[in-house]
Amino acid sequence: MAGSAKSADRRRAKELAAEIRRHEHLYYVRTAPEITDFEFDMLMKELEALEEAHPDLRTEDSPTRRVGGEPLSSFASVEHSVPMLSLANTYGEGEIREFDRRAREALPDECVRYHVELKFDGVAISALYRNGVFVRGGTRGDGRTGDDITANLATVGALPLAIPDRRELEVRGEVYIRRDDFARMNEERVEGGNEPFANPRNTAAGTLKLLDSREVARRPLRLFVYQLAAAESLGFERHSDAMEFLAEHGFPVNTERTLVEGIDAAVDLIGSWRGKREALPYETDGLVVKVDSFRQQARLGATGKAPRWAVAYKFPAAGEQTTLREITVQIGRTGVATPVAELEPVRVGGSTVARATLHNLEEIRRKDIRVGDTVVVEKGGEVIPKVAAVVREKRPPGATPWEFPPDCPACGGALVRDEEEVAFRCDSVRCPAQITGRIDHFASRGAMDIEGLGEKLVAQLVGAGLVHDVGDLYALREEDLAELDRMGEVSARNLVHALTESKGQPFHRVLFAVGVRHVGAHGARVLAREIGSARKLAAAEEETLTAIHEVGPAMADSIRDFFRRKDSLALMEKLAAAGLSMRDDGVEVPRPLEGRTFVLTGKLTGRSRDEAASLLREQGARVAGSVSGKTDFLVAGADAGGKLRKAEKLGVRVLDEAALERILAEGLPEEGPGI
Numbered sequence: 001m002a003g004s005a006k007s008a009d010r011r012r013a014k015e016l017a018a019e020i021r022r023h024e025h026l027y028y029v030r031t032a033p034e035i036t037d038f039e040f041d042m043l044m045k046e047l048e049a050l051e052e053a054h055p056d057l058r059t060e061d062s063p064t065r066r067v068g069g070e071p072l073s074s075f076a077s078v079e080h081s082v083p084m085l086s087l088a089n090t091y092g093e094g095e096i097r098e099f100d101r102r103a104r105e106a107l108p109d110e111c112v113r114y115h116v117e118l119k120f121d122g123v124a125i126s127a128l129y130r131n132g133v134f135v136r137g138g139t140r141g142d143g144r145t146g147d148d149i150t151a152n153l154a155t156v157g158a159l160p161l162a163i164p165d166r167r168e169l170e171v172r173g174e175v176y177i178r179r180d181d182f183a184r185m186n187e188e189r190v191e192g193g194n195e196p197f198a199n200p201r202n203t204a205a206g207t208l209k210l211l212d213s214r215e216v217a218r219r220p221l222r223l224f225v226y227q228l229a230a231a232e233s234l235g236f237e238r239h240s241d242a243m244e245f246l247a248e249h250g251f252p253v254n255t256e257r258t259l260v261e262g263i264d265a266a267v268d269l270i271g272s273w274r275g276k277r278e279a280l281p282y283e284t285d286g287l288v289v290k291v292d293s294f295r296q297q298a299r300l301g302a303t304g305k306a307p308r309w310a311v312a313y314k315f316p317a318a319g320e321q322t323t324l325r326e327i328t329v330q331i332g333r334t335g336v337a338t339p340v341a342e343l344e345p346v347r348v349g350g351s352t353v354a355r356a357t358l359h360n361l362e363e364i365r366r367k368d369i370r371v372g373d374t375v376v377v378e379k380g381g382e383v384i385p386k387v388a389a390v391v392r393e394k395r396p397p398g399a400t401p402w403e404f405p406p407d408c409p410a411c412g413g414a415l416v417r418d419e420e421e422v423a424f425r426c427d428s429v430r431c432p433a434q435i436t437g438r439i440d441h442f443a444s445r446g447a448m449d450i451e452g453l454g455e456k457l458v459a460q461l462v463g464a465g466l467v468h469d470v471g472d473l474y475a476l477r478e479e480d481l482a483e484l485d486r487m488g489e490v491s492a493r494n495l496v497h498a499l500t501e502s503k504g505q506p507f508h509r510v511l512f513a514v515g516v517r518h519v520g521a522h523g524a525r526v527l528a529r530e531i532g533s534a535r536k537l538a539a540a541e542e543e544t545l546t547a548i549h550e551v552g553p554a555m556a557d558s559i560r561d562f563f564r565r566k567d568s569l570a571l572m573e574k575l576a577a578a579g580l581s582m583r584d585d586g587v588e589v590p591r592p593l594e595g596r597t598f599v600l601t602g603k604l605t606g607r608s609r610d611e612a613a614s615l616l617r618e619q620g621a622r623v624a625g626s627v628s629g630k631t632d633f634l635v636a637g638a639d640a641g642g643k644l645r646k647a648e649k650l651g652v653r654v655l656d657e658a659a660l661e662r663i664l665a666e667g668l669p670e671e672g673p674g675i
């Protein structure tokens with residue numbers, strides 16, 4: 001029963017809130033955590049339980065606000081008391097010097113100090129504090145009025161919900177997603193049968209505009225603050241002082257910022273960033289040069305949209321130019337149609353790139369990509385190649401905006417566009433590209449793990465009409481298979497054997513393998529454990545599903561959708577009749593690598609990096625995209641480069657491929673680096 005709190009509970013809640021705040025600061029701002037994610041979650045859960053039992057303990061600045069609240073139906077508006085301006089862009093030394101010349105002309109005989117900082121490639125936000133509490137968050141909008149995203153912004157762990165200053169303060173900054181978090185998020189999306197997001201910036205922007213703050217809380221948003229609005233009226237003389245003040249008050253202020261005297265030093269500093277920004281764990285698109293003195297800023301003023309006291313220097317786009325020959329359409333297992341750039345092959349970052357995903361029509365429109373264009377192709381680290389930009393000056397005459405073809409290239413059915421979605425889909429249930437994709441996924445290593453059933457063979461089976469859905473696989477006989485091209489008697493026998501073996505896979509694997517949208521390998525494991533069987537899952541109400549900690553509304557919806565459809569029910573019946581497990585046997589799968597973070601780099605010879613990553617994850621490990629203080633092991637294959645150097649610098653343990661295989665087979669040895 002909810003009731004008023006006893007003093008011991010009150011003390012404990014206070015203690016927990018302070019402890020959680022300290023760990024949030026260590027994790028998000030100082031990037032030097034002292035406890036594991038699991039231990040942190042336990043503190044948060046304890047506080048949530050106390051507040052649940054005694055609602056009077058729930059303060060406005062409680063860290064439990066981070067988990068989000070009831071979804072909104074729309075955003076209210078916020079008025080910015082000081083307009084949120086944008087910055088004028090410059091692209092070379094000449095333009096930077098011109099900016100300085102104009103500034104000094106308006107400030108004759110004065111010494112001008114510049115504060116040079118990174119230009120973060122994210123989304124601008126403002127955060128308002130009253131009486132030491134975060135009370136309102138806003139987007140930039142048109143600069144004067146934005147959306148009220150208070151609940152969403154409160155979920156961003158780096159944003160302090162309470163500060164030790166009771167004046168009204170408005171802080172501005174950029175919400176962004178780190179490259180490694182983005183890569184992990186996309187891996188999970190693909191695992192769950194969803195389209196990957198296009199890039200960190202768009203994803204951060206889209207996330208802040210979600211009406212459901214609980215979903216926002218699940219996304220790895222981070223923040224850097226770069227401005228204290230109306231700082232002069234708060235008694236500050238310089239931007240650099242205001243930034244120090246913000247850092248001291250617990251705000252995430254980027255440390256890559258320098259105060260220089262005169263434009264020569266600023267230009268040198270800009271030059272020193274060449275080739276260095278790629279090593280940062282987040283995306284930047286340039287530097288910002290700001291006049292440090294607020295008195296001088298006020299003298300310089302602003303034009304309509306941008307201040308005269310600051311300018312952005314945009315980094316030149318790295319990458320190689322090539323021609324976009326054609327845009328083709330690829331159909332995934334869920335029917336989503338993805339436009340793909342077919343390129344004149346070009347060497348980028350040590351490998352040849354001939355194709356790159358264009359993600360969706362919005363992305364093509366945003367970058368205005370047209371067939372025949374000369375495009376800049378980028379590739380960095382493990383990031384898949386991407387078409388970064390179009391070289392407009394080289395556009396051939398007559399190039400027209402690209403449109404989706406009306407029909408599916410695989411089956412000729414219509415391509416339709418979902419109302420709220422960016423995606424086009426082929427909605428034919430008989431589309432061979434979808435069937436092949438679904439079977440590929442079903443047989444893959446993280447799913448039913450059917451040895452020998454690869455992409456080519458699946459295409460052959462579907463093409464020969466032997467298989468129409470994954471249920472048909474279990475009816476295959478050696479004599480059917482032997483009729484296929486390049487299929488000997490031995491291979492046919494092996495495949496039938498592998499199919500029989502796969503019937504022993506646990507229920508959570510079956511659930512993942514059938515490809516329910518939004519249900520990845522991890523989600524399937526949670527559902528199997530919490531709900532128990534396919535029958536119960538089919539009957540589960542929305543509330544039963546969302547009551548499970550890791551199940552959000554999107555996953556719950558698609559589970560209910562799946563089990564309402566006649567074809568999926570028939571498929572589950574068919575698989576059950578073939579002898580596949582439809583209930584959790586209650587045996588906890590051991591996860592010996594729980595709590596350990598691995599990074600993989602270089603070429604492996606025995607298996608692909610993706611495969612190694614999914615095997616590590618299966619044993620509970622986290623696989624990150626970049627090396628940091630939180631990395632436990634770096635697995636370095638052949639030709640490892642920057643990550644290996646960084647690991648060595650940070651003292652992260654480095655494993656070779658043989659050591660990785662030993663860990664996968666036998667787990668971690670008892671102690672020490674002797675692996």
Ligand code: IVH
Nearest residue numbers: 085086087117118119120124174226288307
């Ligand atoms: S200062 C009036 N500093 O760039 C000056 N902006 O093109 C306000 N941005 O809307 C901006 N990093 O979203 C400033 N270190 C930085 C920044 C930064 C990224 C963004 C910000 C702004 C846009 C302007």
